Amino acid sequence: MTDPRVDVFLCFDANLAKLEQCGSDCEGKENILCVHRFEPRVRILRINNSKFRGWSDPRVLTYFLGEIMIGIAEKRFDPRGSVFIILTKDRNFIGDVKRGAAAIPNLTFSSNSISCGGITILIKQVNCPNYGSKRADDLRCIFKIVNNFNRDSV
Numbered sequence: 001m002t003d004p005r006v007d008v009f010l011c012f013d014a015n016l017a018k019l020e021q022c023g024s025d026c027e028g029k030e031n032i033l034c035v036h037r038f039e040p041r042v043r044i045l046r047i048n049n050s051k052f053r054g055w056s057d058p059r060v061l062t063y064f065l066g067e068i069m070i071g072i073a074e075k076r077f078d079p080r081g082s083v084f085i086i087l088t089k090d091r092n093f094i095g096d097v098k099r100g101a102a103a104i105p106n107l108t109f110s111s112n113s114i115s116c117g118g119i120t121i122l123i124k125q126v127n128c129p130n131y132g133s134k135r136a137d138d139l140r141c142i143f144k145i146v147n148n149f150n151r152d153s154v
Contacts, residue, residue: 007081008042008149009071011064013052013088037143043077057096060086062104065116083149084121087142093123 022036035044052060064086072079090096098109108115113122128141 007077008039008083008085008146009068009077010042010044010146011060011067011084011086012044013057013060013086013090013093037139037147039147042146056100057090057093058100058104061097061101061114061121064121065119068119068121079119084119085124085146085149086121087124087126087145089126091125093125 022034026034026036038044052063055063064084068079068084071077086093094109094111094114097107097114101107104116106116112124113120115121124145126142126145
C-alpha cells in the first residue's frame, strides 16, 4: 500500500558514485555512506547505476519512467504526493533527452524537469567534488542535496 512518509524517489545516473546497500552494522558508523544516510521519506528506485553504463540519457529516462509506472500500478506509492528525481553529473541531461527522445511521445521539457503523462521528473545536476576510490565527498553532497530538498521549491 501507499507509504505516506515516502515522497522522494531517486534514480542515480551511471556517472555518479555507487551507493552501497546498508549492512547489518553500518547505520551507527558515520564513515559508511550508504542508503540509511537518506531521510526515511526517500526511496531509491535504481541504485546499481553501473547497469546504466553506456546507456543514452533517453534510455535512462524511459527506464525510470517504467519503474515509476510499475510502482503506481502496484500501488506502492501515490504519484500525486511523490517527487521523482534523476541525479546526474551530466550538465546537459535534459538537452540530450530532448535530442534523442523522438520515439518517446508526450514529453514536456523545462529547464530542470521532464514531464510525461502527468508525471514530472526533476533533473538535479550533482556538481560536487569527488575524491578517493569511492568518491565519498560526491556521496556526501548527494545526501545533502536530497535530504535538504524542499518540495515547495518545485
